[in-house]
Structures are given as C-alpha cells and as structure tokens.
Amino acid sequence: MDRLILPLLGCLVLLFGGAGAVWWWDRHPAVGFDIPTPLPFWKPHFGLPPSLGQQRDEAVAQLAAIKAAGSARIQSAGEVTTAAGKTAEAAQASLRTVYRTLRERVVRYVPTETPPGVIRADDRVPVGALILLDAAARGDDPDAVSVTTGQSYDLGSPIHFAQLVGNYVDNLGIGAANARQLSDLQAWARAQEALNSSDVPAPPPP
Helix, strand or coil: HHHHHHHHHHHHHHCCCCCCCEEEEECCCCCCCCEEEEEECCCCCCCCCHHHHHHHHHHHHHHHHHHHHHHHHHHHHHHHHHHHHHHHHHHHHHHHHHHHHHHCCCHHCCCCCCCCCCCCCCEEHHHHHHHHHHHHHHHCCCCHCCCCCCCCCEEEEEEEEHHHHHHHHHHHHHHHHHHHHHHHHHHHHHHHHHHHHHCCCCCCCC
8 A cells, every 4th residue: 555655646746736835844644754845935934025034134234334334433433543543642742852952042041141121040039929810820800819028029030030031832742732632632522523424324214
C-alpha cells in the first residue's frame, strides 16, 4: 500500500504544486511521517509581504544612516573643539609675549631724566590719582573712598610713575586676552552651530 501512496503523492505535487510552490516539511496523516509538501503560490507564505519587507529594509537603512551621521557629527564636533582650543592657546601665548615685551620696555619709554616740568619715571603718583583709577576699575564712586589719616589727594603715593605705566600695560594685556578669549569662544560656537544645522536624515515615522 505504501508503495502506491508515495508515487500518488508525487503526482499530486506535480499537478498542484506548480513552479511557484514553496516547499516545506509536513506530517502527512496518510503515511504518518514528514514528507516534503509544496505550499502553492495562492496560499500565504511565511514572512512579511514584499511591500512591508521593503519598508522594513528602508527603515533599517535610514536608522543606520542616522546613527552613522550622529557618530560623524560627534567626531566632527570633537575636531572643531580641538582645533578651536589650539587656536585659542596659540593666540593667548602670542598676546602674553607681546605684552610681556611691552612691559619690559617701560624703562625705555618712561625715562628717569626729563626736562623741567616733565614727569619722570621715579616721580610719585598723587594719592588722588590712584583713588580715581581704582574707583574707575571697580565702577565705584571715588568720593565714597576714605583717605587714610594724614593723607590727602595732593600728596604723593608710594607708587612711582613708571610703576603706574607698567600696571596700565599689564591691565591692557589682561583686557586683550579676555577679548580674544571671547572672540575665540564665539567662533567655536558659530562652528558648532553650523555643524548642528547640517543636513541629517530624518527619523522614520512611527
């Protein structure tokens, strides 16, 4: 009997399976063991339909592109920060050199010997002048600053004119360094903003 069933099943496969059949293993009740059985093209196949499969593949590819773009952006942001740091460091070093040289030249440009009526390097600065300069540096009212007992605005302070000029040069150097730091920070922020506004693939819809 078994010898008749198997050829008969083979004929049925050829007749109804068709060229578009999908083969799978199934336990056939007539024989009691697994045999290869065609799943005809008119029956639903396992897996996603072609349209959904394509959508899935496109979503996976888009997510991969977003991930790659994010990694590239992080790397680019790091490179921008590194470059900005090197530029800022070089600028600060240059400014320190410039103003250190200017400070050293105070003794050349503020002489100790001058004609009568011209201030000299070792002349003492009036107390009132120092009070006014200190108040201006802090943004205070000089009238609110009390003068030490025994002193007045017209008396000489312990600070000589050459020291005052040197301190003024130092303060200008600090101001130039702060201004350059702010400029470099703004340049870094613009570079990061330009990087963040670059085209990035949009995430797939939910």
